[in-house]
Amino acid sequence: MAEHWIESEVQGEVLGQDISDNDGEITLKVDYKAKMELHEAAMIDADGDMCIEHKKKHDQIVLYAKTHTLANKSGLQVWRGAFLLCDFVLQHAEAFANDIILELGCGIGFAMIVLSRIAKLVVGTDHDVDALTIAIKNLEMNKHGKYRLRRLDWTCSDLDESSAPFGWSHRDLNTLKQVRYVMASDVFFDDELTLIFLSKLHGLMTENPQLTALIATEKRAVFSSFSMSVIHLGYDIFLKHLCTHLTPPPLSEIFSSTPTTRYTCPQCSSTQFPRFIASSIKIEHIPQSFIYQRETMLELWYIHGLIN
Numbered sequence: 001m002a003e004h005w006i007e008s009e010v011q012g013e014v015l016g017q018d019i020s021d022n023d024g025e026i027t028l029k030v031d032y033k034a035k036m037e038l039h040e041a042a043m044i045d046a047d048g049d050m051c052i053e054h055k056k057k058h059d060q061i062v063l064y065a066k067t068h069t070l071a072n073k074s075g076l077q078v079w080r081g082a083f084l085l086c087d088f089v090l091q092h093a094e095a096f097a098n099d100i101i102l103e104l105g106c107g108i109g110f111a112m113i114v115l116s117r118i119a120k121l122v123v124g125t126d127h128d129v130d131a132l133t134i135a136i137k138n139l140e141m142n143k144h145g146k147y148r149l150r151r152l153d154w155t156c157s158d159l160d161e162s163s164a165p166f167g168w169s170h171r172d173l174n175t176l177k178q179v180r181y182v183m184a185s186d187v188f189f190d191d192e193l194t195l196i197f198l199s200k201l202h203g204l205m206t207e208n209p210q211l212t213a214l215i216a217t218e219k220r221a222v223f224s225s226f227s228m229s230v231i232h233l234g235y236d237i238f239l240k241h242l243c244t245h246l247t248p249p250p251l252s253e254i255f256s257s258t259p260t261t262r263y264t265c266p267q268c269s270s271t272q273f274p275r276f277i278a279s280s281i282k283i284e285h286i287p288q289s290f291i292y293q294r295e296t297m298l299e300l301w302y303i304h305g306l307i308n
C-alpha cells in the first residue's frame, strides 16, 4: 500500500470536536441524532418562542482519534462506514442481543462501543496494536457492554496464542467458535488488502458455517490511467468474488434461524477464486442514528454463504 496521508471526512461532520496541537490528536463527541432533534425542538416552546438554552447533557459517544494518518495507520481514525454499520445494528438491536459478534479491523473501537451495548459479547480485532490500545481507552470512556480486544492480522493464518497484550487465550479461541456475526466497516480501500481480507473471511466462514458477515463500505471512485477507466479501489475486487447467480435468504430468515450456508453453483464452482453468496441492503430503509452525511457511495452488504 502506498504511504500517503489520509483524512477521514466524517470526523469533520460530527458536532463536537476538541483538537489538541499534539500530533493531530482529536476528541470527537458523536451525538445521537434523535437526542439532537429532541434538543433542537426543545429550544422553541409551544407558542413558537425561543427558550433559553439549558445546558443538556446529550447522549454522546466520546472518541479519541487522530485528525490524519499515514495510509497504513488508517485505524487511528473513524470512517464513515462504521456509522452505517452502527445504524443497522441499532435498527435490529433485538436480533443481535443474544449473539457474539466478531469485528475485523475495528480500529479505535467506535462500532465496538455501540455493538457491545447491544450484543452478548463483541470481540474486536485489528492488526494495529496502537489502534487496539486507543480502542480500550475509547471503550472505557463510554458506556459499554462486554467486549474483548485481540490482535488479528488478515495476512496471518495463525492467531497469536500468547499472554502478550491482545494475545488469544484458550477461552478466546473457544469463544471464536461461538461467533454468529462477523462485522467490518471500511475495509475495501486497496485491491491487495481486499483480497487478503476476503481470504481471511472465507477461512473464518469455512471453519464456522453458522457465520453471517455484515460489511459497510464506501465505494471510492478513482480514474485509472492503466485501464483508462473509473475504478473503485477494493470494491470492484469484492464484487468479483460474489456469485451473481444465487441470492442469500432474506435477513429476517437469517436473524431467526441459521439457514444453509453452503451452495452449489455450476457457473461459479469452476472459477479459481472463492465466491460468496451476498446481497446489498437498501440503506434508505435504515434509520440514521448519528449525525453524519449519508453519502451515496456508502453501501452495506451481508454475506451469508459460500459456494462449495
Ligand SMILES: C[S@@+](CC[C@H](N)C(=O)[O-])C[C@H]1O[C@@H](n2cnc3c(N)ncnc32)[C@H](O)[C@@H]1O
Pocket: 073, 074, 075, 076, 077, 078, 079, 080, 081, 082, 104, 105, 106, 107, 108, 110, 125, 126, 127, 128, 131, 152, 153, 154, 155, 184, 185, 186, 187, 189, 193
Ligand atoms: C479504514 S480503517 C477502518 C476502521 C474502522 N473499521 C472504521 O470504519 O472506522 C481499516 C482498518 O483495517 C485495519 N487493517 C488493515 N490491514 C489489516 C490487516 N492486515 N489485518 C487486520 N486489520 C487490518 C486497519 O488497522 C484499520 O483499523
